[in-house]
Each structure stands twice: as structure tokens, then as C-alpha cells.
Amino acid sequence: MILGLIEHDLGKLNEFSLQMLSFARQAAEQLGLPLSLAVIGENGGDAVEQIKAYGPTSLHWIRHERLQDYAPEGWAASLLQVIRAKEPHLVLAGSTDKGNEVMAHVAARAGLPMAANCLQIEQDDPFRITRQRWGGSLLEHAEVQGEPKLLTVAQYAFEAAEPLQGGATEVETFTPSFEDRDFRVRFLGREETASEGVTLKNAPVVVGGGRGVGSEEGYSVLEELAEQLGGVVGGSRVATNNGWRPHADQIGSTGNRIAPELYIACGISGAIQHLVGCKGAKRIMVINKDPEAPFFSKADYGVIGDLHEVIPAIVEEIKQRG
Amino acid sequence: MNILVCVKRVPDIGAKIELTEDRQGIVTKNLGFTVSPHEECAVEEAVQIRDSQGGNTFVLTLGPGAADEQLRDALALGIDEGILLKAEGGEWDPGETARAIVEAVQAKQQEGTSFDLLLFGNESGDTVDAQVAVRVAEALDMPCLSGLKDLEIADGKAVGKRESEKGWDIFETELPAVVAVKEGINLPHFPSLRGRMKAKKKTIETLEPQRSGPQLRMLALENPPEQGKQVEMLGKGPEAAPTVVEVLKSLEVL
Numbered sequence: 001m002i003l004g005l006i007e008h009d010l011g012k013l014n015e016f017s018l019q020m021l022s023f024a025r026q027a028a029e030q031l032g033l034p035l036s037l038a039v040i041g042e043n044g045g046d047a048v049e050q051i052k053a054y055g056p057t058s059l060h061w062i063r064h065e066r067l068q069d070y071a072p073e074g075w076a077a078s079l080l081q082v083i084r085a086k087e088p089h090l091v092l093a094g095s096t097d098k099g100n101e102v103m104a105h106v107a108a109r110a111g112l113p114m115a116a117n118c119l120q121i122e123q124d125d126p127f128r129i130t131r132q133r134w135g136g137s138l139l140e141h142a143e144v145q146g147e148p149k150l151l152t153v154a155q156y157a158f159e160a161a162e163p164l165q166g167g168a169t170e171v172e173t174f175t176p177s178f179e180d181r182d183f184r185v186r187f188l189g190r191e192e193t194a195s196e197g198v199t200l201k202n203a204p205v206v207v208g209g210g211r212g213v214g215s216e217e218g219y220s221v222l223e224e225l226a227e228q229l230g231g232v233v234g235g236s237r238v239a240t241n242n243g244w245r246p247h248a249d250q251i252g253s254t255g256n257r258i259a260p261e262l263y264i265a266c267g268i269s270g271a272i273q274h275l276v277g278c279k280g281a282k283r284i285m286v287i288n289k290d291p292e293a294p295f296f297s298k299a300d301y302g303v304i305g306d307l308h309e310v311i312p313a314i315v316e317e318i319k320q321r322g
Numbered sequence: 323m324n325i326l327v328c329v330k331r332v333p334d335i336g337a338k339i340e341l342t343e344d345r346q347g348i349v350t351k352n353l354g355f356t357v358s359p360h361e362e363c364a365v366e367e368a369v370q371i372r373d374s375q376g377g378n379t380f381v382l383t384l385g386p387g388a389a390d391e392q393l394r395d396a397l398a399l400g401i402d403e404g405i406l407l408k409a410e411g412g413e414w415d416p417g418e419t420a421r422a423i424v425e426a427v428q429a430k431q432q433e434g435t436s437f438d439l440l441l442f443g444n445e446s447g448d449t450v451d452a453q454v455a456v457r458v459a460e461a462l463d464m465p466c467l468s469g470l471k472d473l474e475i476a477d478g479k480a481v482g483k484r485e486s487e488k489g490w491d492i493f494e495t496e497l498p499a500v501v502a503v504k505e506g507i508n509l510p511h512f513p514s515l516r517g518r519m520k521a522k523k524k525t526i527e528t529l530e531p532q533r534s535g536p537q538l539r540m541l542a543l544e545n546p547p548e549q550g551k552q553v554e555m556l557g558k559g560p561e562a563a564p565t566v567v568e569v570l571k572s573l574e575v576l
């Protein structure tokens with residue numbers, strides 16, 4: 001069988017787990033194996049109820065009085081016990097902080113390899129996969145040894161799975177046992193950041209600035225354009241490393257991954273580090289004074305010119321048209 | 323407090339990745355080398371903790387002899403000593419890498435240096451395996467905090483913050499511990515000339531770990547298919563503004 005770990009936040013299904021589920025369904029068909037899902041934690045009840053409708057062959061709710069808050073080793077110990085009991089051929093999770101962390105603990109404890117950011121199972125025996133490197137800018141074909149195969153599924157490579165008509169799986173409760181060391185990492189609580197409506201993650205338009213902006217003050221024209229378009233401003237790694245923008249505003253492989261309708265990139269050359277962060281954008285407009293900037297070849301629209309002249313002209317044009 | 327920070331030498335790839343003919347690696351003859359942004363922050367974090375709490379800092383890398391360049395960079399930023407795990411030849415998988423690091427940590431321990439904190443970048447820039455820190459922690463029977471963008475070390479404890487969908491999740495554990503950090507935890511310095519001069523005099527110990535063989539074995543690399551985008555040029559300079567605004571209207575973002 002294939003076993004998929006469904007992540008949740010206080011019962012709310014994780015979107016990357018639903019993307020993983022699409023991969024898992026394909027794999028189940030490809031390998032001719034039944035698909036089981038597992039939800040961990042006492043506060044996972046809502047997730048269990050929702051995931052039933054996705055029609056897995058079986059559904060395991062892993063419950064224990066010590067499984068209140070997320071604990072990396074507690075989750076890994078739980079998952080490993082389900083693996084030992086059910087003997088799946090393939091174990092999947094989303095390639096998220098939690099997914100990679102839990103699977104890495106399982107892999108280390110079981111003496112198995114783990115492949116993160118997977119895109120495809122190429123063949124079963126020997127077991128070969130395609131996975132992402134460099135944030136998806138390079139693909140790797142690899143062989144995964146050992147049994148079971150532990151994979152995490154690349155983010156945004158699959159659409160989120162939809163529930164199945166008439167899907168309603170019986171829930172089986174699984175009770176793991178623990179050692180104290182499984183709870184050495186303690187969850188102390190959560191600091192909620194004030195959600196101010198439009199953010200880099202949900203903005204329809206993002207205006208990004210890089211080296212060409214030149215200073216912290218230089219962003220005011222970008223702010224003005226973003227305001228006109230109901231969007232927000234972000235920056236490249238150059239911008240955050242120079243202290244022109246806070247790291248929370250970074251678009252890139254080590255910052256935010258954005259997916260707006262339109263991304264307007266200003267004074268950004270188009271390094272892979274940055275492209276990884278904006279490849280989810282539906283359309284990209286590049287404004288750069290260097291006609292040779294590699295970003296133009298990844299863009300839908302281009303303007304050659306100094307952003308400090310071009311953007312004020314665009315803002316002025318918008319104002320004139322009312 | 324003794325701190326070990328682990329880094330990985332990776333090419334500074336810029337805008338395009340060119341593969342070797344046998345598709346086993348990246349053509350690097352015109353490229354510089356660096357470490358991932360997360361690891362630059364791990365180095366900075368180690369220096370900051372040492373400066374506020376005292377103790378000794380070590381930087382370790384597993385890689386070719388040329389990776390001493392990345393160790394010298396870290397030494398120039400204030401790390402005290404370097405350890406090079408020399409690994410020529412093919413790629414080491416995350417399990418092999420972790421095993422070699424664990425052996426080096428244990429060897430240091432036998433010499434009388436035990437580490438209170440092992441710092442890693444959350445994932446390397448190239449292979450993005452996201453697991454070496456956890457594997458090292460498990461093998462050394464230490465707790466592991468990963469994905470941190472904030473870290474406080476006090477009273478024998480590590481408290482860290484990790485980004486969640488709704489804000490920050492806060493975790494705590496006892497030292498000794500393994501901690502994997504992300505860019506944003508601090509703003510790394512650039513090495514000063516004085517730091518570079520000092521780094522030349524610092525010690526790098528070279529060890530040659532034994533390979534156990536990869537269980538996750540890279541067969542070949544491939545460039546992803548091009549999206550085949552054709553850019554529509556809207557003009558030059560401020561005169562392009564009316565055309566740009568037309569496009570914004572057609573995309574219904576105005």
C-alpha cells in the first residue's frame with residue numbers, strides 16, 4: 001500500500017498535503033496499490049472528518065494523550081509505528097517544514113534514504129524518481145534504495161486533490177507508544193501576526209524591486225505603483241541583504257514564493273534564486289535598463305528603461321486616466 | 323559554549339544552469355562558489371551567540387579540497403576553527419553526509435571538545451534534501467529544532483520561532499541540540515579585510531571520512547523544459563507608460 005501523511009493545523013487541512021494527495025492518487029494507480037492516509041494528533045478530528053471524503057482505501061487517526069501539540073519526534077515515532085504495522089511500499093508527505101522534518105526523523109530512525117521535493121515515480125523496480133533541485137530550476141533522476149520508500153512531494157507541482165463523490169472511509173484509530181525523548185522538543189505557543197488584508201502571499205499584483213532600486217528610499221515609487229494596482233511591494237535577495245527591505249518581503253528560494261496575477265519586476269536581473277520565488281506568477285512584466293537582463297527571457301512583457309523614470313511615468317498615466 | 327556550524331560548498335549559479343555532457347554535474351568553470359543563504363545565516367548566528375556568551379566556534383564542511391574556500395570565508399567572519407571532511411569524487415547522499423559529520427563530532431568529543439549547539443542551514447541550495455540536520459541529531463541522540471527564523475540561547479535551553487501559516491510557532495528544547503535555521507534569522511555581515519587576514523592564520527583540520535555508499539543515488543541531472551515564453555516588448559523609457567497602462571487594463575489589474 002501507499003501511506004500518505006496528512007498535515008493539519010488544529011484540524012485545518014494543509015494545502016500541500018492535498019497536493020501530495022494528487023501525487024499519491026497517481027502513484028496508487030501507477031503501482032496498482034491501495035492508498036491509505038494518516039492524520040496525527042488529538043486535535044486532528046476536523047481533518048479526519050474532511051479527509052474521509054477524499055475516499056482513501058483506509059484512514060488512520062493516530063491518537064494519544066501526548067499527541068496534543070505538534071512534536072517532530074512524537075509525530076515521527078507515531079508514523080514509524082504505523083509503517084511497521086501496515087508495511088507500506090511507499091510513504092508520502094508534502095515537502096513542507098513539518099513534512100520534511102517528520103520524514104527525516106523517520107528515515108534516520110529506520111536507516112532509510114528519503115527523497116525530498118519529488119515530482120514523479122519513474123519506475124518501481126529498481127525504484128526511480130524525478131525530484132527537484134535548486135528550487136525546481138534543475139531536475140534530478142535518482143534511485144531510492146531500501147524499503148519502504150520515503151518521499152516528500154514538491155510544492156506547487158500538483159493541483160490540490162478534490163474530494164470523491166460518495167467517498168466516506170471508515171476511520172481506524174491507531175494508538176502509538178512513546179519514549180520521553182520523543183517529546184524533547186516542546187511547542188510553547190503561537191504568535192499570530194496581524195493579517196493586514198493584502199500580503200505577498202495573496203496579492204493580485206506584486207511589484208518587486210532589486211539592485212536597480214538602489215536604496216531604501218527608492219522603493220517609494222514602487223509603493224505608489226503597488227497602491228494604484230491594489231498590490232504589495234516585495235524585493236529580491238539583493239534588496240533584503242542590503243537592508244533596503246525586511247527579509248519578510250523577500251521573493252526568492254529563501255524568501256516568499258508568490259503567485260499573483262501579475263508580477264512587475266523592477267531592476268531585477270533574474271537570478272535563479274529569485275526566479276524560483278516568482279515562477280508561480282501568471283504574468284511577469286520586467287522593467288530593466290539593461291536590455292541583456294536574463295529576466296526578459298522569462299517575462300511576458302518587457303520595458304527597457306530606468307525604473308526611476310518608467311514607474312513614475314506609469315503612475316502619472318494611471319492618474320491622468322482617472 | 324562550543325558551537326559547530328555546518329556548511330556546503332555550492333556553485334553560485336546566477337541565471338542559468340549548464341550541465342556537463344554526462345549530465346552528472348553542473349559546468350562550473352566560469353562560476354564562483356558560495357554556501358546557501360541559510361548557511362550564511364547559520365555562520366552569522368554562531369558568531370553572534372559566541373560573542374554574547376563566550377566559547378568556541380567551529381565550521382565544518384564535507385566536500386572537495388577546494389571547499390576550504392568556504393571554511394576560510396566563515397573563519398573571516400569570526401568563526402574560530404575549521405574542519406574539512408575531504409570527499410572527492412561523486413556526490414555523497416544525505417545519510418552518508420550525516421554519518422561523516424557525526425563521526426567528526428564524536429572524534430572531537432574524544433579529544434575533549436563537546437558541542438552544545440550544532441547549527442545547520444535548513445536545506446542546502448543545490449540538492450535541497452532538508453534532512454542532514456535531523457539525521458545528525460538522531461544519530462547523536464540530540465533534539466532538533468528546524469526551520470527557525472529566530473533563536474534564543476539561555477539557561478541551557480534553545481527557544482526558536484518557525485513561520486507558520488498564521489504567524490510564528492514557538493518551540494523549546496534543552497541543549498545540547500541541533501538547530502537548522504533559515505535566512506531572515508539575522509542579517510549576515512560581509513567579511514572585512516582584517517577578518518580575511520586573521521582567517522589565514524586560523525587552523526583547518528582535514529579528515530578523510532570513509533564512504534558507506536549512497537542509498538539515494540543520483541543517476542542524471544536534467545534541465546527542466548523551457549516554458550517557451552515570448553516576451554512582448556512594450557517600449558523604452560517613460561514613453562512606454564501608455565502601452566504599459568493598456569496592458570494593465572487588459573489584464574484587469576486596473
